[in-house]
Amino acid sequence: MVHHLIESGHQQRFVLTGSSARKLRRGGVNLLAGRAILRSMHPFMAGEMGAAFDLATGLRLGTVPTVVSSDDPRATLAAYAALYVEQEVRAEGLVRDVGSFSRFLEAAAFSHAATLNVSELARECETSRSTVAGYLELLEDLLLSFHLPVFTRRAKRRLVAHPRFFYFDCGVYRSLRPAGPLDRPAELAGPALEGLVAQHLRAWLAYSRDDARLYYWRTRGGAEVDFVLYGSSGLWAFDVVNATRIRPADLRGLGSFGDEYPEARRVLLYRGRHRLVRGGVLCVPAEEFLLGLDPERGLEDSVAAAT
Numbered sequence: 358m359v360h361h362l363i364e365s366g367h368q369q370r371f372v373l374t375g376s377s378a379r380k381l382r383r384g385g386v387n388l389l390a391g392r393a394i395l396r397s398m399h400p401f402m403a404g405e406m407g408a409a410f411d412l413a414t415g416l417r418l419g420t421v422p423t424v425v426s427s428d429d430p431r432a433t434l435a436a437y438a439a440l441y442v443e444q445e446v447r448a449e450g451l452v453r454d455v456g457s458f459s460r461f462l463e464a465a466a467f468s469h470a471a472t473l474n475v476s477e478l479a480r481e482c483e484t485s486r487s488t489v490a491g492y493l494e495l496l497e498d499l500l501l502s503f504h505l506p507v508f509t510r511r512a513k514r515r516l517v518a519h520p521r522f523f524y525f526d527c528g529v530y531r532s533l534r535p536a537g538p539l540d541r542p543a544e545l546a547g548p549a550l551e552g553l554v555a556q557h558l559r560a561w562l563a564y565s566r567d568d569a570r571l572y573y574w575r576t577r578g579g580a581e582v583d584f585v586l587y588g589s590s591g592l593w594a595f596d597v598v599n600a601t602r603i604r605p606a607d608l609r610g611l612g613s614f615g616d617e618y619p620e621a622r623r624v625l626l627y628r629g630r631h632r633l634v635r636g637g638v639l640c641v642p643a644e645e646f647l648l649g650l651d652p653e654r655g656l657e658d659s660v661a662a663a664t
Contacts, residue, residue, distance in 0.1 A: 412553075507520070526556060561656075570586070570587060586656065597627075608638055
């Protein structure tokens, strides 16, 4: 019907929304390629929430609108994955064993913000590699996760081949990641902070229409940068540290990246309160950076706004 109305020459405007095109593709439905513009919606950015944004709360609960606006955010977040499993997976018959998929969701939480090794994840889930690969594809189709590829432009060093894995929202990650008395808070907060920065950078790229793409960088020797943005606006490297003080070791990844790409603008995001410059690296409080990230401004202006 929408296709027919578009072709009829009338001036109606349509907004078609959905959480996945998987079922439509399987059914051979016309996805209006060339006739419709694809836009993606993301969890709230800190700038959209303004004074209501608090980093500590964001790291626990994430920024999914239904969770943020809920009278009981914790209960809403706890039900989020269960609702997806029940409504999207079981109802559509997307996997044969929903219980196995639920265990996979939990196991995958330990890979959040980490380099993804499908074989290791399959061993943890006690299932086949092909099954886990299918589950990972399903997560992306349901917009529950995303992968970051390795930045390989003009590479001089040997780089890892595996992508990094992220749940789409750090609160969803926290709700799926089991935690108990043997887990140190930093084991959960570190990946949550990296995930929160990742989802903000993805949202900024989507809303600003910038042509840059998001990557990460890691050498076989272990030097790593959490996020690399590369496009016509330049080359940016961001590292994220869940600490209030900056140690020399925290700058090594960006230092190695700068040796290989001296034209890159390098930024370290940390939990402290002051903007500093260390070893040619701009160090910015993470909360201020997230609040200053604005799709209406270029990345350089957004970084400068974090004051």
